[in-house]
Amino acid sequence: MASLAEAASAAEVKPRKRLALHIDPVRIPVYAWLLLIVVLPNLLLIAISFLTASNGRLNFVLSFGNYARLLGSAGFWRLLEATLEFSLIASLCGALAAYPMAYFVGRIAHRNKALLTILVLVPLWISLLMRVFSWRLILGQNGVLNSFLVTSGLLEQPSAAFLYTAASVVLTFAYVSIPFVFISCLNAFEKIPAALIEASEDSGASKFQTFCFVIWPLTRRSLAIGFSLAFLVTVGDYVTPSMVGGMNGTTLGVLISSQFGMANNWPYGAALSIALILCVGVVLAVVLWLCPARGVFSGDEGGAAKARTHATPSALTTLSGALFYALAIAFLYAPLLLMVLFSLNDSTLQSFPLQGFTWRWYEALAGNGGLIAAAQRSVIVAVCVVLASTLIGTGFALTLHYRRGPGSQLIELLLALPLAMPAVVLGIVMVLGTELVGVPSGLPRTVVGQASFIMPVTMLLVLTRLRRLDPSLMEASRDLGAGRFRSFVHVIFPLIRGAVISGALLGLTLSADDVMVTLFLSGPSQTLPIWVFNQMRFGFTPSVNAVFTILGAIALTSVVLSQVVVRLRTNALSDMPGD
Amino acid sequence: MRQVSDGPVLRLDHVSKTYPGSRKPALDSVSFEVAAGEFFSILGPSGSGKTTILRTIAGFERPDRGRVLMAGVDVTQLVPNKRDVRTVFQSYALFPHLTVAENVQYPLRMQGVSRPERARRSVEALEHVAMEGYATRLPHQLSGGQRQRVALARAIVSRPPLLLLDEPLGALDLRLRQQMQHTLVSLQKELRIAFVYVTHDQSEALSMSDRVLVMRDGRIAQLGTPLDLYYKPQSEFVAEFVGNSNMLPVDFEPDRESYVATIQGTKLPEMRSNVAGQGRVAIRYGHVKLEADDGCERRAGELAGVVENVLFLGTSFEVDVRCGALRIMSSVPASHAPGFVNGQTVKVAFDLTEARLFHG
Numbered sequence: 001m002a003s004l005a006e007a008a009s010a011a012e013v014k015p016r017k018r019l020a021l022h023i024d025p026v027r028i029p030v031y032a033w034l035l036l037i038v039v040l041p042n043l044l045l046i047a048i049s050f051l052t053a054s055n056g057r058l059n060f061v062l063s064f065g066n067y068a069r070l071l072g073s074a075g076f077w078r079l080l081e082a083t084l085e086f087s088l089i090a091s092l093c094g095a096l097a098a099y100p101m102a103y104f105v106g107r108i109a110h111r112n113k114a115l116l117t118i119l120v121l122v123p124l125w126i127s128l129l130m131r132v133f134s135w136r137l138i139l140g141q142n143g144v145l146n147s148f149l150v151t152s153g154l155l156e157q158p159s160a161a162f163l164y165t166a167a168s169v170v171l172t173f174a175y176v177s178i179p180f181v182f183i184s185c186l187n188a189f190e191k192i193p194a195a196l197i198e199a200s201e202d203s204g205a206s207k208f209q210t211f212c213f214v215i216w217p218l219t220r221r222s223l224a225i226g227f228s229l230a231f232l233v234t235v236g237d238y239v240t241p242s243m244v245g246g247m248n249g250t251t252l253g254v255l256i257s258s259q260f261g262m263a264n265n266w267p268y269g270a271a272l273s274i275a276l277i278l279c280v281g282v283v284l285a286v287v288l289w290l291c292p293a294r295g296v297f298s299g300d301e302g303g304a305a306k307a308r309t310h311a312t313p314s315a316l317t318t319l320s321g322a323l324f325y326a327l328a329i330a331f332l333y334a335p336l337l338l339m340v341l342f343s344l345n346d347s348t349l350q351s352f353p354l355q356g357f358t359w360r361w362y363e364a365l366a367g368n369g370g371l372i373a374a375a376q377r378s379v380i381v382a383v384c385v386v387l388a389s390t391l392i393g394t395g396f397a398l399t400l401h402y403r404r405g406p407g408s409q410l411i412e413l414l415l416a417l418p419l420a421m422p423a424v425v426l427g428i429v430m431v432l433g434t435e436l437v438g439v440p441s442g443l444p445r446t447v448v449g450q451a452s453f454i455m456p457v458t459m460l461l462v463l464t465r466l467r468r469l470d471p472s473l474m475e476a477s478r479d480l481g482a483g484r485f486r487s488f489v490h491v492i493f494p495l496i497r498g499a500v501i502s503g504a505l506l507g508l509t510l511s512a513d514d515v516m517v518t519l520f521l522s523g524p525s526q527t528l529p530i531w532v533f534n535q536m537r538f539g540f541t542p543s544v545n546a547v548f549t550i551l552g553a554i555a556l557t558s559v560v561l562s563q564v565v566v567r568l569r570t571n572a573l574s575d576m577p578g579d
Numbered sequence: 580m581r582q583v584s585d586g587p588v589l590r591l592d593h594v595s596k597t598y599p600g601s602r603k604p605a606l607d608s609v610s611f612e613v614a615a616g617e618f619f620s621i622l623g624p625s626g627s628g629k630t631t632i633l634r635t636i637a638g639f640e641r642p643d644r645g646r647v648l649m650a651g652v653d654v655t656q657l658v659p660n661k662r663d664v665r666t667v668f669q670s671y672a673l674f675p676h677l678t679v680a681e682n683v684q685y686p687l688r689m690q691g692v693s694r695p696e697r698a699r700r701s702v703e704a705l706e707h708v709a710m711e712g713y714a715t716r717l718p719h720q721l722s723g724g725q726r727q728r729v730a731l732a733r734a735i736v737s738r739p740p741l742l743l744l745d746e747p748l749g750a751l752d753l754r755l756r757q758q759m760q761h762t763l764v765s766l767q768k769e770l771r772i773a774f775v776y777v778t779h780d781q782s783e784a785l786s787m788s789d790r791v792l793v794m795r796d797g798r799i800a801q802l803g804t805p806l807d808l809y810y811k812p813q814s815e816f817v818a819e820f821v822g823n824s825n826m827l828p829v830d831f832e833p834d835r836e837s838y839v840a841t842i843q844g845t846k847l848p849e850m851r852s853n854v855a856g857q858g859r860v861a862i863r864y865g866h867v868k869l870e871a872d873d874g875c876e877r878r879a880g881e882l883a884g885v886v887e888n889v890l891f892l893g894t895s896f897e898v899d900v901r902c903g904a905l906r907i908m909s910s911v912p913a914s915h916a917p918g919f920v921n922g923q924t925v926k927v928a929f930d931l932t933e934a935r936l937f938h939g
Binding site for chain 2: 193195196199200201202203204205206209213214217293
């Protein structure tokens with residue numbers, strides 16, 4: 001009888017257990033996000049690419065017509081080629097500049113490494129619009145380059161050959177690429193233990209041989225990843241080509257965005273997007289295949305030699321490295337400084353010589369109702385997006401870390417998918433997604449759209465931090481009598497607070513700067529960058545310089561703040577082993 | 580020496596080095612020679628400068644003053660890759676992206692040795708360390724002891740006349756460490772490569788080396804054979820560091836025509852001196868004799884003590900005895916018979932035949 005009862009109770013327990021294994025209630029919000037923000041909108045994109053449209057209305061008839069149309073269109077092939085070419089050449093140029101810079105900061109420079117790093121990364125926090133716009137200041141017909149060439153007598157009259165060309169798109173893309181490649185490579189250079197370099201020299205390798213056989217194989221993977229990042233960011237960028245590209249600098253992104261705008265042919269736009277994604281996937285696969293990673297640091301190569309001293313590089317190496325770095329920094333900052341300068345210049349012309357100091361462009365902003373309304377909207381959107389992303393991102397990170405289950409890795413990848421999509425595609429995917437669920441147009445739509453790529457950023461930051469924590473900390477806390485919740489409050493949260501805060505600040509700048517996704521979603525309720533973008537299309541006033549200078553200053557402040565937070569946290573925790 | 584040699588394979592000549600930002604010199608006028616085929620150890624506590632010596636020989640540090648000579652040639656200004664010396668790094672420093680065979684072939688590849696020749700010699704080197712079955716593995720697929728062997732194979736594959744080993748056994752557990760000690764000694768004998776072996780483990784240095792250099796605060800404390808160091812330490816520091824010795828304070832008090840040593844007021848009639856004053860005497864654990872207190876009168880030179888703690892070390896017991904304010908360690912040969920127990924009162928006698936006295 002007893003055994004029968006046992007069997008009965010076992011039978012009762014079993015199905016419940018299996019059910020719990022399948023749907024962990026804590027993970028339901030993760031699944032919900034995944035379904036609503038990632039899976040359904042993307043499926044919708046695929047589905048819609050097989051429909052057709054007439055006069056802006058969808059015909060619900062399955063057809064391969066869009067694909068047949070684009071495959072047969074010479075324009076499509078020309079644009080695709082141009083798009084891939086621009087991004088590839090630009091990412092390559094960015095890599096050629098950033099790899100030596102990362103080498104210099106990671107392995108040659110001894111002092112001020114943090115400052116040298118931040119200097120390269122600051123442009124990432126500065127509005128993309130501002131960076132692109134600043135190149136217009138330089139390349140335009142009334143721009144700095146032309147006025148310099150004319151005054152120095154090299155040119156008879158200002159040339160229109162600089163702006164609105166393919167070259168100006170590539171230049172601007174390369175400019176945008178540098179920080180992405182740099183951050184990826186720097187990490188790789190810093191991770192190489194000094195003992196490995198010494199072991200190579202000890203084995204009789206010259207500096208050049210050491211580079212070829214040790215440093216390059218250990219960093220090429222990160223170079224490829226940085227290159228891929230730069231490629232992804234630029235290939236999905238339809239704002240830069242429309243601002244500096246002109247006729248010859250148009251890309252597939254511009255064409256796609258126009259299908260969701262003036263051309264109003266969603267199915268064809270969706271098909272173009274899918275074609276773009278497939279091509280990008282192939283390019284990235286080839287890049288990563290060309291730069292294979294092999295072997296894993298086992299964690300004991302570092303040893304004492306790392307803490308002691310670097311092998312001192314020769315004075316010539318240091319000097320040429322510093323010179324190259326300084327030139328690259330000048331390239332990164334010159335356009336931005338020009339913009340600040342012109343925002344204070346008492347002239348409507350963007351050229352030298354400067355006409356004297358004025359605040360009037362800033363004063364003009366104060367009386368501009370459209371601007372103030374847009375700024376207010378930007379603040380509302382940013383606050384909503386940051387609050388939601390930080391809460392959800394932290395929650396998801398905790399769930400994924402402490403409730404690892406089947407498919408955790410896949411879920412994480414899918415959640416981060418919006419980050420890996422060309423921005424123009426993400427924009428239209430979010431249009432489809434919000435349309436499907438019925439999110440009202442305007443600010444709510446913008447908030448959802450921005451959260452789709454800002455939440456993964458905060459989540460990944462927190463998740464990285466959680467993974468670096470000693471797993472026995474949670475166990476120690478439980479062992480010492482704290483429950484899960486109290487362990488979180490007293491042990492885990494204080495340790496991840498830095499990551500949460502810097503994620504929130506990063507999210508703030510991402511939200512405040514976003515054009516690519518917001519442009520599709522904002523409708524008439526423009527946020528600040530969209531308002532500025534539209535202003536620039538209608539014509540230019542130097543007030544734009546002033547707006548960008550203010551935005552840049554805000555972005556810089558939040559970078560500095562987040563750095564201070566991180567620094568404080570790491571200082572407080574620096575004596576923890578394995579931290 | 581094992582080999583008739585033309586001269587020392589390595590000579591350091593008054594080498595001094597102060598790291599930037601540090602006031603204390605890491606090396607202070609260090610001179611010594613290493614003969615061809617010699618097993619030469621550098622022993623010292625951490626921070627004594629032993630690793631700096633190694634890095635100076637390898638070429639990773641430039642001395643501020645002094646010269647480094649290899650086979651009679653001044654290499655002080657030579658970069659590491661031009662020096663005919665190999666290092667086994669404390670952290671092994673295996674290249675994570677290269678297989679075991681590629682790691683071992685690395686120095687040959689740098690010398691431009693042909694591919695088949697490289698393959699042949701790497702197999703040979705791997706056979707020396709019994710790792711020939713692992714040629715195609717990557718370093719992270721190996722255990723710590725196996726990585727150690729590969730690092731060793733990489734260092735010997737080009738048959739350098741001189742091999743530097745930086746605490747190579749530090750990360751291994753006791754059993755592996757003992758195995759590797761045997762491997763190292765037999766390998767060194769077979770290949771006739773001079774080893775400069777850095778360690779802070781005195782038993783390791785004494786058991787393996789032909790000669791041992793003891794370092795303290797950047798200076799040479801003593802250089803000699805293991806027997807020299809063990810039986811004739813020239814300073815308190817060496818005595819304490821090398822042999823497991825008690826350093827006991829002694830007072831010399833007038834007694835007849837000279838002075839006799841007293842410890843805690845107990846005279847040691849066998850230890851006399853011509854001068855008065857204080858000193859310290861080094862007495863090895865094994866020369867402290869314990870005897871259960873049978874209630875009889877203590878003989879001359881015996882102290883009364885109480886057993887505080889007993890550790891069983893396999894071949895012996897280490898007994899910690901409190902004699903007044905002093906703690907004295909005694910090593911008692913292990914036996915099945917019950918030894919000493921905590922709290923037991925004992926009589927402590929000293930065998931002073933090898934005790935070293937340091938005045939001061």
